[in-house]
Amino acid sequence: MSLHKSIKINILYEDNHLLVVEKPVNVPVQKDSSNDIDMLTLLKEDLKVRYNKPGNVYLGLVHRLDRPVGGVMVFAKTSKAASRLSDQVRTRGLGKTYVAVVHGKLDSRKGRLENYLLKDEKANRVSIVSPEVKGAKQAILDFYVIGEAKGFTLVKIDLHTGRSHQIRVQFSHIGHPLYGDQxxxxxxxxxxxxxxxxxxxxxxxxxxxxxxxxFLCKPPDLEPWNWFGEVSDKISNTGCIT
Structure with a gap:
């Protein structure tokens, strides 16, 4: 599917209830202060055209990805589906697996990161704080080292809580910020x-x-991903969705 000039969105799966797509990098999930075209608007416009729907098209946002992050996302095409998928997110029944390239070599081949995060909404920045801080939210992830190259490490991440900027903040906190994270x-x-x-x-x-x-969606064949060979083969050796 190609919309709005150069923006292309690959549809991975669709039925009457679900729409699963590959989100391109640097496209916001929903409208923000930049006023750049966003995923919800693009997908609603596409559904309206493809199915010749009059009026507004419903599409429910079930989870989010940071603007610079690409990969698989699921949207709900009915309010019932949105409610039930949101329940799975709340009860951690919706499993999410990420891959990331981080600076340096990790001490352990696998591990768990547990922290409490606090978001400054005005600055759009997240910090690690004490659990007693008002508004702090628990953040948990498991990681597995699946490759090393050029002073960087490729990690597979099973996300147990979907906090804002969680992966980026937690790896930066242990001294291994993500490649390219400004x-x-x-x-x-x-x-x-x-x-x-x-x-x-x-x-x-x-x-x-x-x-x-x-649903799986491998990263693009570009640096730094291609430093590690075939990423999907490495991931399959550790298992995937939890």
């Missing part, structure tokens, strides 16, 4: 580098049939 790794990254964080997989129960679904 916000939480500005001391080691160069201006203009694209952040190496990708939504690789989503697993959940179909909101009406209950069928277990899994």
């Amino acid at each position: 916000r939480y790794g500005n001391k080691v990254n160069k201006v203009g580098q694209q952040i190496a964080l990708w939504s690789y997989g989503i697993g959940f129960k179909h909101p009406t049939t209950g069928e277990e679904l899994e």
